[in-house]
Amino acid sequence: MSIYSFESGIPALFSSDERSRLSISEQHNKDGSSCLQWEYGVDSFITMKQPIGYSPFQEGAKSQARDSFVVWIYNLVPCDGRLSFEFGRGTHVDCRFDFGLNFQGWRTAWVAYERDMQGTLHPDMDTLTVRIPKEAGSGTLFIDQLMLNTPIDPRFHTRDFQVTTVNLDADTSANAHWLALYAFEQLKPLLELPETVSMEQVAAHTQMNERFEALFYKKHAVSTKQEDVERLQRRFAEYGIVRRGDSIIGRPIELPFFDHFPKSLKEELKAIANSVQLSELTRFLMETAICYRSSQRVEQRAKLQTMFIDTLDHLDDQGWSYGSSQGTVHHFGYNFRDYYPAVFLMRHTLKAAGRLERTQRTMRWYSGAGRIHTPLVEVEGNIDIFNTTLHGMLASLLIMDETVGKVRELQAFREWLGQSLLPAPGLRAAYKIDGSAYHHVNHYPAYAVGGFQGVTPVMYVLSVTSYKIGEQAHGTIRKALLSMRLYSNKREWLLSLAARHPTGKWAIDPEPFAYMALSGTPDGKKAIDEEVAAAYLRLLEPIERTEAAQFFEEAGIFAEADPNGHWTMNYAALAIHRRGSWMAGMRGHSRYLWANETYISANLYGRYISHGHLQIMSQGEPINNEDSGYRHEGWNWNRWPGTTTIHKPIAELRSDVRNVDTFSGFEEMLLSDETYAGGLHLEGRNGMFAMKLHEHPKYEGSHRARKSAFFFEDRIVCLGTDIENDNCECPTGTTLFQSYLLAPEDPIWVDGAESVSAFPYFHTTKLDHPVWLMDNKGNGYYVAAGQTLSVSKTTQHSKHQATDADTQGDFAAAWLEHGTSPKGGGYEYAIWVGADRERIEDFCKRMQVSEKASYTVLRKDRSAHVVLDAESRTTAYALFEADDHIDTGHLVAVDTPSMVMIREDGDKLIVSVVDPDLRFYAETESDQYDEYGVQKEVSVYSRKWLHAESRVHTLRITLKGQWAGKADVEGVRVAASELIGTVIEVACKDASPCEFTLVRVTPMN
Known part of the structure; x- marks a missing residue:
């Protein structure tokens, strides 16, 4: 594999026609110090005699990378026509592609042989011919960094104005929001041009400009800090940007990926290129813009202006310009986002210098602003866009002149943004009706934070103008934002929501x-959303005194109390329970929602992170993951609290990450084949969670369990049945807790009057009577008789989740043992959050007297887990199967696997039901299974049902006695009969709980 950088002259394998002249030039370069200069005439061509090295892609290969051609071209003067790149054997042409010449500066092409070229490929191709089009006449081109053949991930090639036929599939891919720039630019406006620009619209634009500018710019006394300017000058000098007559040169500007370089040469080529990272240059622009705007000294402003414009011109010359894709722009948004506000702050200066129109087009192109003209039915929200390019989209419109075109663009922006914030169907991004925030086809707080950081300031900018987004869109993202403070405590979210970032440190940004509060209420009736403002004030630390906080407090708004209640988020397979300042959360997975996200250098041991993970966050000031028991160093990845897992040696637990198809990269996102996973709440106070656990056959396809947890006030009842697998070497267990020990002598309690301070400590016992435990975080555990309980305090040895480095730490842990190859295993335990020794001991004693028991397990088998909570008079049902003979409590029958909660209140029943199946598809997907019927690993991005609407399903339950609905509830039909009791039909969709009240029907005489 050869890379031709022309540092050592013209390779002998290059030749040209008699109308051409080839030489080495130091006038331009993309790496090293020189490139190939081609002075061409009419119909000129270059020939390169060298085996291309192309090999057809082999299905089933570990990598999906495709053989590709790469080249950089520098054009002095834009011209008509397209270069022709022809690949063949001698004079016979096997395949070709074209490259447009209507540009000035550097441009590149990444072209996959098999997908992106015309013709019939041949593995013996040994000749490349580059032909000048007739329309070009004569002129000069410069060529650098030519690679005849290099493997590139097929998702990343990006078409642009030079290569319009490259990777057409990218327009509908998971990364289309970055890679479909060319397609966005082809969209035609859907809205009509207004006849005039009204005075109201001009005033709105002015106000939006002021608000947008204030997001990024605050004056500071640069005039007294000459060292700031000098620091920027030193950085500018490092970039090597200088003018040579009408041209400009400098160090190449690169994205950090180098995806087209072979791994063995990446570091060497990066050193040769001596490039500047795009993110560094855009940060420099931002800092220079702020200094320029803040300085009052003429000589400072002149220097800063010159550096800013020279840097912009160099970016343009390097191909960071309208219509150029740089080969790929996947994930580039993170590196370019400082560019937009920097340009916006300098808009008046750029206009005076004649650079504004060119720069506005570049902003529009790289922010993908053309997407605002997408038909609304095709619009999909995307957190990456909200986070990295939304500000650029708006900035590229705000800096337009005051024309009817600008009005239309801003109106289209409002419609597009509003549509993208509406509740999305299926696994489509970005926000769901239950408050889930979607990225990577699942609820993903780590990305949601950036999305909120991007979209809420834009909502604020638009809020008091005619461009304000609609009420439903506003309400949807508002719910998602407020939900984040429910599954986080105080700012850090549950570890089961960590996806590939199980550090325990990711957190809410207040x-x-x-900005959401300052955007007003969704209906527009109040200028301040007081509920959101109160949430903001609670999330701030006492030392954080912000302008917004002062503004809200002066308006009479104060911090909310810690949220208390129970919430269901079934688009995340998540139940949240809060009392006082503590939070408990339980999470699962299903055939729709992946069990884990693992990359080749992230979350390597997180296979079990959503196997019914039940975490309690109650400790710390503020409350956080580490103080509540989690620490990465030494963590036993087999033992997430609440999970039922096969306890494997660390080497066997490590994920085998693969690139399974062209829809995904090297990542693991395993699906179950079970549809039953989720939660239910009753009156917003108490709730439950249940799932059918079936591990993916990639690892342990025989591992199954039926798990439930019932949340009543400060008590959690945990049940398991039908635990089975055929692993005869590794034991299966259900973890009660795993908790970091700040000091080895930190005590735990094990069913006795004395605490256990000994270290190390290990005890296993087959329980012939119920026992109680207490962890070192103030949580009590009641464990029913007939189970094998193990408790330890020890130094644990583990592996770093990302680097595989050895780690260790001191932990206390307790788990229930189910042995090897369990069949029909089960468990029962209860947690009292925030209990002391006396209370949990008393709880254990009362549980042994039926009339005093806090809860009673009415049923625990394959079909149903049913628990009666005495204090709240609530019966909760995890109904894993349709069952005509439940006959437990008030419930007689159910025709669908579901969850039901019923609270008795005199002659009333408060009932809540849910069908936890999201019902994106009903049939079995044949391509998920091999010829033996075993589920295969597939990319969730490849699923046809990815964006399917949740299907409505009518759930039917039958209750004892005769009842009538107290009030009409949409989708609920109640019919009482003396013969069969009361039949209730509920139209279920989106796995959303449905709650209603029944009153007893008095039989007529």
Whole structure:
């Protein structure tokens, strides 16, 4: 594999026609110090005699990378026509592609042989011919960094104005929001041009400009800090940007990926290229813009202006310009986002220098602003766009002149943004009706934070103008934002929501709450959303005194109390329970929602992270993951609290990450084949969670369990049945807790009057009577008789989740043992959050007297887990199967696997039901299974049902006695009969709980 950088002259394998002249030039370069200069005439061509090295892609290969051609071209003067790149054997042409010449500066092409070229490929191709089009006449081109053949991930090639036929599939891919720039630019406006620009619209534009500018710019006394300017000058000098007559040169500007370089040469080529990272250059632009705007000294402003414009011109010359894709722009948004506000702050200066129109087009192109003209039915929200390019989209419109075109563009932006914030169907991004925030086809707080950081300031900018987004869109993202403070405590979210980032350190940013509050209520009736403002004030630390906080407090708004209640988020397979300042959360997975997200260098041991993970966050100031028991160093990845897992040696637990198809990269996102996973709440106070656990056959396809947890006030009842697998070497267990020990002598309690301070400590016992435990975080555990309980305090040895480095730490842990190859295993335990020794001991004693028991397990088998909570008079049902003979409590029968909660209140029943199946598809997908019927690993991105609407399903339950609905509830039909009791039909959709009240029907005499 050869890379031709022309540092050592013209390779002998290059030749040209008699109308051409080839030489080495140091006038331009993409790496090293020189490139190939081609002075061409009419119909000129270059020939390169060298085996291409193309090999057809082999299905089933570990990598999906495809053989590709790469080249950089520098054009002095834009011209008509397209270069022709022809590949063949001698004079016979096997395949070809064209490259447009209507540009000035550097451009590149990444072209996959098999997908992106015309013709019939041949593995013996040994000749490349580059032909000048007739329309070009004569002129000069410069060529650098030519690679005849290099493997590139097929998702990343990006078409642009030079290569319009490259990777057409990218327009509908998971990364289309970055890679479909060319397609966005082809969209035609859907809205009509207004006849005039009204005075109201001009005023709105002015106000939006002021608000947008204030997001990024605050004056500071640069005039007294000459060292700031000098620091920027030193950085500018490092970039090597200088003018040579009408041209400009400098160090190449690169994205950080180098995806087209072979791994063995990446570091060497990066050193040769001596490039500047795009993110560094855009940060420089931002800092220079702020200094320029803040300085009052003429000589400072002149220097800063010159550096800013020279840097912009160099970016343009390097191909960071309208219509150029740089080969790929996947994930580039993170590196380019400082560019947009920097340009916006300098808009008046750029206009005076004649650079504004060119720069506006570049902003529009790289932010993908053309997407605002997408037909609304095709619009999909995307957190990456909200986070990285939304500000650029708006900035590229705000800096337009005051024309009817600008009005239309801003109106289209409003419609597009509003549509993208509406509740999305299926696994489509970005926000769901239950408050889930979607990225990577699942609820993903780590990305949601950036999305909120991007979209809420834009909502604020638009809020008091005619461009304000619609009420439903506003309400949807508002719910998602407020939900984040429910599954986080105080700012850090549950570890089961960590996806590939199980550090325990990711956290809420309060600032979006301030912008959301300042955007007013969704109906527009109040200028401040007081509920969101109160949430913002609670999330701030006492030392954080912000302008927004002062503004809200002066308006009479104060911090909310810690949220208390129970919430269901079934688009995340998540139940949240809060009392006082503590939070408990339980999470699962299904055939729709992946069990884990693992990359080749992230979350390597997180296979079990959503196998019914039940975490309690109650400790710390503020409350956080580590103080509540989690620490990465030494963590036993087999033992997430609440999970039922096969306890494997660490080497066997490590994920085998693969690139399974062209829809995904090297990542693991395993699906179950079970549809039953989720939660239910009753009156917003108490709730439950249940799932059918079936591990993917990639690892342990025989591992199954039926799990439930019932949340009543400060008590959690945990049940398991039908635990089975055929692993005869590794034991299966259900973890009660795993908790970091700040000091080895930190005590735990094990069913006795004395605490256990000994270290190390290990005890296993077959329980012939119920026992109680207490962890070192203030949680009590009641464990029913007939189970094998193990408790330890020890130094644990583990592996770093990302680097595989050895780690260790001191932990206390307790688990229930089910042995090897369990069949029909089960468990029962209860947690009292925030209990002391006396209370949990008393709880254990009362549980042994039926009339005093806090809860009673009415049923625990394959079909149903049913628990009666004495204090709240609530019966909760995890109904894993349709069953005509439940006959437990008030419930007689159910025709669908579901969850039901019923609270008795005199002659009333408060009932809540849910069908946890999201019902994106009903049939079995044949391509998920091999010829033996075993589920295969597939990319969730490849699923046809990815964006399917949740299907409505009518759930039918039958209750004892005769009842009538107290009030009409949409989708609920109640019919009482003396013969069969009361039949209730509920139209279920989106796995959303449905709650209603029944009153007893008095039989007529």
